[in-house]
Amino acid sequence: MSKKILVWFRNDLRLHDNEMLVEAIAKSDAVLPVYILDARLFEKTKYDTQKTGSIRAKFIIESVESLRNSLKQIGGNLLIAKGNPEEIIPQLVQEYEITEVYHHREVAMEETHISSLVENALWKLRVNLKHFIGHTLYNKEDLPFPIKDIPDAFNQFKKKIERDSIIKPCFAAPDRINVAEVIDWGNIFALEDVNLEPHEKDQRSDFEFIGGEQEGIQHLHKVINAMQQAATSKNLILASKLSAWLAMGCLSPRKVYWEIKKMESVPNAKAMFNHVLLGLLWRDYFRFMFKKYGNVFFKPNGFGSQGLVDQDNQQENFNKWRTGQTGFAVVDAVMNELNQTGYISNIARQTAALYLINNLEVSWVYGAAYFEERLIDYNPASNWGNWANIAGVGNDQKSKSIFDLDKNIKNLDPKGNYAITWAS
Ligand SMILES: Cc1cc2nc3c(=O)[nH]c(=O)nc-3n(C[C@H](O)[C@H](O)[C@H](O)COP(=O)(O)OP(=O)(O)OC[C@H]3O[C@@H](n4cnc5c(N)ncnc54)[C@H](O)[C@@H]3O)c2cc1C
Incomplete structure (x- = not known):
């Protein structure tokens, strides 16, 4: 019997540096690349927010379409289905006589729960779900210590990981793929399929996020060029x-690391290289902490005890905050920018979070749930991990003391222009 591997794409919508795809091509006679639109990703939450808003949904659609085009260019295609992966994948396995299923391991509870459901369903068919690691800069498997020994304090984590571990080279993007014979590859979905309305681009924003690997690589090159030029100023x-x-x-x-690293040798550009690298390390840190501690990060008291919550006015205060109507100009500007564009800077995120938690006395989990709906770059570990840290309930208990609302506001809006630009 010929060997057919189903490659289940989730938050790994690329050909480059994709070990699971490279291995599937190498070890099979035919590959079945699949993306499943899971309606659970668009449901309402208990905080009266939605898991995915229209700005990120559009970005996901563009990214899936771009992956399909890239696969077509190397002789393949992407099967697009709608439903629950734990039902669809076993059906596809039977229909196409799949011998093994590959996917990338996730860390947050809803995502890993879905992987477990798929794994159990496949188990009944005696088909293996193989897990790959592909979301981090440092590979968990290459760390010289188990996850349980990863330091909780970010600075120690950074020191230890930089000293004891290596960043591997990227896997090359495949230039050929042999795919299973499929009659109907399915249509790209639209916003209406998940009951969302298109969001008009806001003219105040000079930046457009367009989903997809090609757009991402292009943007990476643009940023590096701009940073190299900026190094002279x-x-x-x-x-x-x-x-x-x-x-x-x-x-x-x-990929980002190895490309950005080229700037290390450019005079004066090292600070920019270090800044991006630091961000990537924070990203890894939260993922590893989610792996270490599981769903504690989603609990209001997390690893400590959250501060005062004004239960009587919580819902009203939360509504004012999310609609940019607190009356505090910079915070309202931050929320307006978030609502209109899906992207705000790190310092703006901290500012909005500090104000919600300390001034409006709303439980931080409401804020995290709202960012989950609105952010174009949402990922569970980075979002809930950063929020928990700001609320002082993260696993690095020292981190709370470093946040200072007044200082943030001075940095974010030193002359008041930001608040004017995003006043509504
Ligand atoms: C309350 C709050 C919620 C956040 N939610 C998210 C989220 O859902 N998704 C997300 O990607 N980032 C999140 N961040 C982190 C950070 O604000 C963004 O990653 C960053 O602003 C993105 O802009 P950039 O690409 O220009 O980052 P750069 O400064 O250029 O950094 C490079 C990359 O490093 C990563 N990174 C940088 N800072 C952090 C950080 N503190 N934590 C984790 N990763 C980081 C990002 O992937 C980023 O693209 C959150 C921060 C706060 C304070």
């Missing part, structure tokens, strides 16, 4: 805006 570029492509796996963190 004093205005260093610190925010790369790579996060949305990293979150959907259109770019691998290793």
